[in-house]
Amino acid sequence: MRTRIGFASFEAYAAHAPGLSANVMLQARGTFGAQVSRVRGCGLLAVAAKTTLAHTARALTPAREVFAFCDAGPRSLVLNGVAYPHGTILWIPGGIEIHYRDPGEVRAWSLSFAREDFTTAVHALLGQEMTAAGDPMLLSPEPGILRGIMTALQLVMDGTTELRPPLVGAVLQGIVSSLPSGRPPEPTAVRRRNLAAGLVALADTSEGQPLALADICRALGVSLRTLNTSAQDVLGMNASRYLRRRRLHAVHRALREGLAASVTQAATEHGFFELGRFAADYRDVFGELPSATLHAWQTGWS
Structure with a gap:
């Protein structure tokens, strides 16, 4: 409402x-x-x-x-x-x-x-x-x-996007991450690999849709700090960055294959709401702006 x-x-x-x-x-x-x-x-x-x-x-x-x-x-x-x-x-x-x-x-x-x-x-x-x-x-x-x-x-x-569970989860995650917290025990190397594998498996099943870190932590039975430590050690980036990179690739696929009518639609459907930052990250990864990817598909079918 x-x-x-x-x-x-x-x-x-x-x-x-x-x-x-x-x-x-x-x-x-x-x-x-x-x-x-x-x-x-x-x-x-x-x-x-x-x-x-x-x-x-x-x-x-x-x-x-x-x-x-x-x-x-x-x-x-x-x-x-x-x-x-x-x-x-x-x-x-x-x-x-x-x-x-x-x-x-x-x-x-x-x-x-x-x-x-x-x-x-x-x-x-x-x-x-x-x-x-x-x-x-x-x-x-x-x-x-x-x-x-x-x-x-x-x-x-503004009515540009709807209030959906992934967005609320991201807002809640941002608030909670600002709270003071203690440092949990460091996981073992084996456990870190297993946790990173669990993160990857959950990302595989999401089909490019946003995943709330709180839901991932609950599913894996760990705190966010432990999950990030494991992801950093095994994947070379924390959990949030890894999931963001996966979603960037999903947007790229949607634009490349004509699955979205606009860049805004493709971005917001995959959980990107700060469009300026999204475009910059997209260019860093794919070497072109998302509008160029969409234009290439439109040109190919014109």
Whole structure:
């Protein structure tokens, strides 16, 4: 389900925002405006909101695990006294009261997952039980992780692609990978080979479709760190890079054989949502842009 709503008054915006109490105050003068987009599906609720004027508010978070971040800009949002500038993620526990300050002209994102889904993903990817945060916790993900999450969600918000389980799994994986974790014992050489073989076998059965690393970890009974160590030793790259390379080859085959009407269709159907990075990686592997591959097939049949 996808919705996008615009507001011309602060009162209408405050009344619409779920969880906001009456303690909402504007902190600047001027003409108020707001745009709120929501996407719900596959256990994920994603919200993107941007207002024109600074304001403060109090809210009760839902009984879900919530993760908030914002677009690039000189000003940061502040929640319970914790500023989360662009490039960071704020983990907000469910069912607590929060106080936040929005400086205006900053698009704020929030993602929320059912607690059981998040707990399962943490156990599968980190090999440990989730320790629930009692207060908001600031996370510092790798830049590419947050950029990929925002790009994928924007494509969903725009209606370019649909919210499907592989995309939600990739978003959840990015969030979980930003959590602090312990270092599990190193596997033996034999076990590493077996785990790498298991990864390859799962990729073989996927027929180029995206695979969630959480599902692979569950199927093989290991943490993401152990899987990556094994893949790096045996395949020369971590699990995510290996799966990405396999999907690049699947896209190349689809374009070369005319199985897709456009580059965008071929890319998104195989789990590539950051199209600029996809095109660069494709050229690195195949020596040409994906559009050239498609054009060659179209020319051959014209």
